[in-house]
Amino acid sequence: MSRSAHPAGPRHADVLTEGHYTAPPADLNVLDEKVWARTVSRNDDGAVTVGGIEVTRLAEEFGTPAYFLDESDFRARCRAWADAFGPGADVFYAGKAFLSRAVVRWLKEEGLNLDVCSGGELTTALDAGMPAERIAFHGNNKTAAEIERAVQAGVGRIVLDSFQEIVRVSHIAQRLGKRQRVQIRVTVGVEAHTHEFIATAHEDQKFGIALAGGQAAEAVRRALTLDGLELIGIHSHIGSQIFDMAGFEVSARRVVQLLAEVRDEHGVELPEIDLGGGLGIAYTSDDDPREPHEIAKALGDIVTRECEAAGLATPRISVEPGRAIVGPTAFTLYEVGTIKHLEGLRTYVSVDGGMSDNIRTALYDAEYSVALVSRRSDAEPMLVRVVGKHCESGDIVVKDAFLPSDLAPGDLIAVPATGAYCRSMASNYNHALRPPVVAVRDGEARVILRRETEEDLLRLDVG
Ligand SMILES: *Cc1c(COP(=O)(O)O)cnc(C)c1O
Numbered sequence: 001m002s003r004s005a006h007p008a009g010p011r012h013a014d015v016l017t018e019g020h021y022t023a024p025p026a027d028l029n030v031l032d033e034k035v036w037a038r039t040v041s042r043n044d045d046g047a048v049t050v051g052g053i054e055v056t057r058l059a060e061e062f063g064t065p066a067y068f069l070d071e072s073d074f075r076a077r078c079r080a081w082a083d084a085f086g087p088g089a090d091v092f093y094a095g096k097a098f099l100s101r102a103v104v105r106w107l108k109e110e111g112l113n114l115d116v117c118s119g120g121e122l123t124t125a126l127d128a129g130m131p132a133e134r135i136a137f138h139g140n141n142k143t144a145a146e147i148e149r150a151v152q153a154g155v156g157r158i159v160l161d162s163f164q165e166i167v168r169v170s171h172i173a174q175r176l177g178k179r180q181r182v183q184i185r186v187t188v189g190v191e192a193h194t195h196e197f198i199a200t201a202h203e204d205q206k207f208g209i210a211l212a213g214g215q216a217a218e219a220v221r222r223a224l225t226l227d228g229l230e231l232i233g234i235h236s237h238i239g240s241q242i243f244d245m246a247g248f249e250v251s252a253r254r255v256v257q258l259l260a261e262v263r264d265e266h267g268v269e270l271p272e273i274d275l276g277g278g279l280g281i282a283y284t285s286d287d288d289p290r291e292p293h294e295i296a297k298a299l300g301d302i303v304t305r306e307c308e309a310a311g312l313a314t315p316r317i318s319v320e321p322g323r324a325i326v327g328p329t330a331f332t333l334y335e336v337g338t339i340k341h342l343e344g345l346r347t348y349v350s351v352d353g354g355m356s357d358n359i360r361t362a363l364y365d366a367e368y369s370v371a372l373v374s375r376r377s378d379a380e381p382m383l384v385r386v387v388g389k390h391c392e393s394g395d396i397v398v399k400d401a402f403l404p405s406d407l408a409p410g411d412l413i414a415v416p417a418t419g420a421y422c423r424s425m426a427s428n429y430n431h432a433l434r435p436p437v438v439a440v441r442d443g444e445a446r447v448i449l450r451r452e453t454e455e456d457l458l459r460l461d462v463g
Pocket residue numbers: 094096097115138237239240241276277278279320321322323324420
């Protein structure tokens with residue numbers, strides 16, 4: 001069968017090619033603290049606990065599949081980012097990674113700001129009481145209605161993404177009798193992915209306005225002259241799951257060059273720069289993410305150095321971590337269903353969820369870890385592929401991982417680091433019921449986003 005002819009397209013073939021995997025760990029019962037939420041550990045009975053509660057109890061009470069989010073870890077990460085950047089900078093949590101009203105309240109309490117990129121995210125943020133001035137509104141194609149709501153609500157900034165939007169926001173703000181604070185998102189020609197970055201990435205992407213060819217300078221000129229806008233700075237976001245600060249270095253240098261050009265041409269020093277998000281987390285033991293204070297120091301040093309060189313006062317810096325805050329705080333708990341040993345090929349372990357609750361493996365070829373969490377096992381490791389229950393052979397949760405060879409239907413396994421871009425990208429494929437998110441803290445578990453029900457499906461289906 002031709003793989004490239006598969007209806008899921010060429011991406012599908014990538015997913016099916018042999019992944020790389022290292023030797024099995026010495027002890028499969030050990031939970032690498034890099035990839036698990038802070039309060040996760042294995043108790044004397046061999047079961048894994050989070051926030052002091054055994055996963056077996058959580059599965060009984062909340063069912064599987066389900067996401068369990070370590071609230072104290074989430075709050076600690078918020079505080080670590082806020083402390084690292086200090087009062088002279090701003091940390092915006094990227095809501096698209098995972099957003100719910102409980103999350104908004106935690107962010108508010110821990111002193112973070114919030115990025116939204118749709119009317120739905122804006123509604124969630126405002127409904128949960130995030131002050132509008134602490135909200136930034138993003139997106140490459142905001143509708144006029146979304147812009148109007150954001151301006152009306154008084155959001156702290158709208159990040160302008162195109163020439164048309166500069167005019168549109170100006171018109172809407174004037175009509176509402178407001179002056180909207182805005183930043184301009186520029187594409188700096190840097191593209192960062194995981195361990196590498198490309199300093200000369202081409203500008204072929206839908207986000208932002210290119211620095212190249214004087215486009216961004218022209219956008220600044222227009223934003224400075226149009227009524228209804230207060231241009232407060234320049235925004236750049238270079239990628240995701242980044243470990244190497246070199247990409248930020250190049251991007252900051254290019255943004256500062258633009259600030260210097262703006263000063264030379266208009267006599268204005270824009271007071272802020274936003275360096276975006278994209279900071280990496282550990283999905284497997286091979287990943288070595290940096291701590292917020294190292295990131296804050298590195299970014300601060302880069303911007304200060306570049307500004308000194310250009311004779312500019314150092315602008316106020318903001319950053320937008322999404323994954324780095326919520327990603328490590330949650331795991332997905334699954335029950336093992338069928339296990340197929342294909343002689344000479346591979347062992348498939350099927351779970352009761354799949355691409356509907358974690359699309360990242362199929363979409364990005366993402367790597368994950370997995371562990372048996374309902375009990376200890378000292379059986380030999382076996383190399384497996386963890387797959388879901390969907391009608392799609394690309395429905396892979398973990399491409400290659402070791403689980404104990406006595407694994408059996410009914411065991412609980414968990415995939416760590418699923419706090420970001422899993423529930424927020426979940427789908428109803430095969431009429432799957434999207435799993436709940438349960439916050440666990442100090443021995444208490446509480447649903448913050450409930451499981452979908454079949455009634456929910458039928459309610460949308462108006463017949
Ligand atoms: C997606 C995104 C982020 C967050 O990215 P993470 O990888 O989750 O840190 C921040 N800013 C912008 C503009 C984004 O599009």
